Amino acid sequence: MPAALEFSARTLDGETFQGASLAGKPVVFWFWAPWCPKCMSEAPHVKAAAAQYGDVAFVGVAGLDTETAMKEFVQRTKTENLPHLSDEKGAVWTKLGVSQQSTFVFMKPDGTTAKASGPLGREQLDELVRTLRDG
Template identity: 25%
Template sequence: MYKRIFALVLLLVLVGIVIANVVQDRIADNTTEEEEEAVLVDDGSSSQGAAIAPAESAGVEPGEPAPDFELETLEGDNFRLSDLQGQKVILNFWYSWCPPCIEEMPEIQEFYEDYQDEVEVVAVNMTTHENQFSDVGDFIEEHGHTFTVPLDKEDALSDPYVVYAAPTTYFIGTDGTIQQPRKIGPMDYEFMEEMVQGMD
């Protein structure tokens, strides 16, 4: 009788040890993979917290020309960035289910309402990251946003603007060059004021 109980207890202990080792190995493997895939970058960008990105992802630097592009807007019009030459531009990249994007959108709208005579706001939707296309229009309509929303349906701008996280924002001066460090993460009204005041 005691031998059977002892054998059963021993078996349970051994099973427990095996399960604990498997779980521990999986945790260790996941941690190692994340460390190998991620490189912490200090690229001079303005961001909240550390950004995890490839080492070549510094983005378009201040003083460099903003890469031109042409996209269809949410309203079906053609939008070309170079048509805004001579104006200050806030160029934002976003998608509708991104929590930091959702956080900053009311701030962008408020800023646009106050400064639209001085600054053009262009919020490029990273459409390939949306769950479905209709989410874009639903989001803009629901929240009453009135700035320009071009649709990057083929992910054409991720490479030239090195967009690896959303939201990502660039500040383009009247001469068509980037004039402030890019911002990765949500912006508030005061931050946009500060960036624009430092632009020509």
């Protein structure tokens, strides 16, 4: 299992999320902050891509604010279809080498990663997700 997936976090729904559950799958981590306009503009693209690519795991990683603000962002952006991690202390951000929002980390099933800083439009996001799936 990739070392980057050796983490445990809490979702905004209060569930425990194990990074290990993503091992062997293509994953898109979306690092966002509630007050970030770039993140807000990306939300519809992330939601649409997650619905389109059912074989790819999409995980929101919220940070840099309070959990209340994070929950409000998810409601406002209607991205409840994704698991969102509450990462107030930035542990998952640090684990995946992310230092700013909006950042995407694309992880192939073999654990190799690529990063892209946002904002990403729908076409860019689709292209990166396809690369993740098709190699």
